[in-house]
Amino acid sequence: MQAAPATSATVVQVTGVVKEFGTLRVLDGVSLDVARGQTVAIIGRSGSGKSTLLRCIAGLETIQAGKIEVCGHEVGRPGKAARAQLRHDVGMVFQGYNLFPHLTVERNITLALTLVKKQPRDAAQTKAAEVLRLVGLTDKISSYPEQLSGGQQQRVAIARSLALSxxxxxxxxxxxxLDPELTAEVLAVMEDLATRGMTMITVTHEMGFARKVANQVVFMHRGKIWESGATSELFARPQTAEFKQFISSEL
Structure with missing residues (x-):
């Protein structure tokens, strides 16, 4: 089942994307539209292509066929300007926090603002304070990563991406x-971002979060989008045996 048709507010459009690693086809004709302000949860078993799809959208992987557009710009266009545009349009947060251990929380956030976006140091510091308020870590602005819990480090990683707007x-x-307590604090930040209207695509095993926060759920299986639709409808009326089995095993 394919995603709902695109609207005039579509900001991410994935059309017939194929991604191969050697002879292994990881994405097999994937199409997906994401509207502005929408939260999309991508779920499925390990190896179904979920993370690879995100990496393709972020321009971290080269696709073999199809097309990806973000904010009207085609991903994968050659040239420095195209790469800069994609970095401006898309922020990505990974499993690993990827913070610089020798820099404070503030400097981890302001580094890209001052070096890449060429913002003045005081403007970057103001932005760092703003995004740290969003993730509830104002009091950690002068801390170093080793002084933070895993959940706090992940929230700093989210703040660092948000700082680039x-x-x-x-x-x-x-x-x-993360353990359950730290997981809850990170998911709370993501839920708050969703209520603020941030367009988000998240690969997750947290079914409770997907059901509560996502507008649309995408179930991937064998490199394809197997089912996709409004969250409440999809979970209430799964259409395929594969998705029914997945739901029963996860819930």
Missing amino acids: PQVMLFDEVTSA
């Missing part, structure tokens, strides 16, 4: 390495 946020299993 992306149009779309991608989250790749950002709670997979």
Whole structure:
């Protein structure tokens, strides 16, 4: 089953995407539209192509066929300007926090603002304070990563992406390495972003979060979008045996 048709507010459009690693076809004709302000949860078993799809949207993987557009710009266009545009449009948070251990929380956030976006140091510091308020870590602005819990480090990673003012946020299993308490604090930040209207695509095993926060759920299986639709309808009336089995095993 394919995703709902695109609207005039579509900000991510994936059309017939094929991704191969050697002889292994990881994405097999994937099509997906994401509207502005929408939260899409991508679910499925390990190896179904979920994270690879996110990496393709972020321009971290080269596709063999199809097309991806983000905010009207085609992903994968050659040239420095095209890469800069994609970095401006898309923020991505990974499983690993990827913070610089020798820099404070503030400097981890302001580094890209001052070096890449060429913002003055005081403007970057103001932005860092703003995004740290969003993730509830104002009091940690002068701390170093080793002084933070895993959940706090992940929230700093989210703040660092938000500081660049992306149009779309991608989250790749950002709670997979966290215990339940720390998972809850990170998911609370993501839920708040959703209520603020941030366009988000998240790969997750957190079914409770997907059911509560996502407008649309995408179930991937064998490199394809097997089922896709409004969250409440999809979980209430699964159409395929594969999705029914997945739901029963996860819930």
